[in-house]
Amino acid sequence: MRPKVTVVGAGNVGATTAQRLADAELCDVVLIDIIDGIPQGKGLDMLEACPVTGSDVQVSGTCDYADTAGSDVVVITAGLPRKAGMSRDDLLRKNYQIVSSVTRQAMEHSPDAILVVVSNPLDAMVQTALRASGLPKARVVGMAGVLDSARMRAFIAAEVNVSVDNVHAFVLGGHGDDMVPLPRYSTVAGIPLPDFMSEEAIARIVERTRKGGGEIVAYLKTGSAYYAPSAAIVEMVDAILKDKKKILPCTAYLEGEYGVDGLSLGVPVKLGRSGVEEVIEIKLTPDEQAALDRSAAAVRELTEKIGV
Structure with missing residues (x-):
C-alpha cells in the first residue's frame, strides 16, 4: 500500500509540491x-498527467478533511503569501490563526x-503547529534550512562554475534575515569554502542567501x-517516507541544544520515518554562536x- 501525503493549501507552493510528489x-x-x-x-489535472509521466499514484483534490484521513505526512503550506514590502512579521497573526486551524483539522x-510546516513566518508557525x-x-518539522541551503549552494556553484552536486552548504537559525549561513561548514568537492573562495565572494553569497526569498518577491x-520551496519539501518528505536517516537543516523544537530551550529553530537534524530522530550539534565559533543566539x-x- 502506497503512503499517503496531504498537502494543505492549493496555491503555488502547495500545488507545485503535490505535482512533484506525484x-x-x-x-x-x-x-x-x-x-x-x-x-x-x-x-x-495532475492525475491526468500521470499516464504521461508514468506515475501510478492517485492524486485528488478536496475541501473536506475527511478525505485526508490516514495520511502519513501532512504538508502545511496554507497561509497568506508574503508580498513586496511585507515583512515576515506582518504575516504573523493571520497565519497563526490559519495554521492553528488547519493543523487541528488535519x-x-x-x-x-x-x-511538515512551510507557512511563514516559518519558525513561529512550526511552534504553532506543535x-x-x-x-x-x-x-513536527519545518522546511526552511533545506531551501536556504539550496539557495546558497546555487550561488556558490554559479560563482565558481562547478556542478551543484559538488557543493554542500549549511544554514542554521530562523528562516529570515537573521538566518546563519555557515561558510566554515560549507564545501566544494569536500574543500571548505574559506579554502576555495575569497572572503569577499563568501560575504557576498552569505548576504544574498539571507535575502534570497526577498529577492524573488521583489521580482514577482x-x-x-x-519552485525551490516545493523541491525542498519533497526532499524532506522523501527522507521521511523512505526512512533515509538523512541529515538535513530543518526547523525543530529545541530543548537545550545549541543553548536554545523551548523554541523551534533551524538546525541540522536526522530525518527519518519517525520524523526528527536526532538533532545534530556541531561546534560553533563564538561569533557563529552569537549569530545563532540573535536569530533565536x-x-x-x-x-x-x-503565545506559543
Whole structure:
C-alpha cells in the first residue's frame, strides 16, 4: 500500500509540491484548500498527467478533511503569501490563526501523521503547529534550512562554475534575515569554502542567501518563491517516507541544544520515518554562536507575540 501525503493549501507552493510528489511516484497525494473547485481542478489535472509521466499514484483534490484521513505526512503550506514590502512579521497573526486551524483539522483525521510546516513566518508557525497538534516534538518539522541551503549552494556553484552536486552548504537559525549561513561548514568537492573562495565572494553569497526569498518577491511583486520551496519539501518528505536517516537543516523544537530551550529553530537534524530522530550539534565559533543566539531571539519575539 502506497503512503499517503496531504498537502494543505492549493496555491503555488502547495500545488507545485503535490505535482512533484506525484511525478516522483512517492505517494498518493491529496490536495486540500478552502476554496471549492481549486484543489479539485488542480488535483484532476495532475492525475491526468500521470499516464504521461508514468506515475501510478492517485492524486485528488478536496475541501473536506475527511478525505485526508490516514495520511502519513501532512504538508502545511496554507497561509497568506508574503508580498513586496511585507515583512515576515506582518504575516504573523493571520497565519497563526490559519495554521492553528488547519493543523487541528488535519490531526482529527490523521493523528499518526508527521507534520511538515512551510507557512511563514516559518519558525513561529512550526511552534504553532506543535502546540495546536499536541504531537511529540519529533513529529513536527519545518522546511526552511533545506531551501536556504539550496539557495546558497546555487550561488556558490554559479560563482565558481562547478556542478551543484559538488557543493554542500549549511544554514542554521530562523528562516529570515537573521538566518546563519555557515561558510566554515560549507564545501566544494569536500574543500571548505574559506579554502576555495575569497572572503569577499563568501560575504557576498552569505548576504544574498539571507535575502534570497526577498529577492524573488521583489521580482514577482505579487507573489513569492515556489519552485525551490516545493523541491525542498519533497526532499524532506522523501527522507521521511523512505526512512533515509538523512541529515538535513530543518526547523525543530529545541530543548537545550545549541543553548536554545523551548523554541523551534533551524538546525541540522536526522530525518527519518519517525520524523526528527536526532538533532545534530556541531561546534560553533563564538561569533557563529552569537549569530545563532540573535536569530533565536528574533524567533522567540514572534512566538511570544502569539503565545506559543
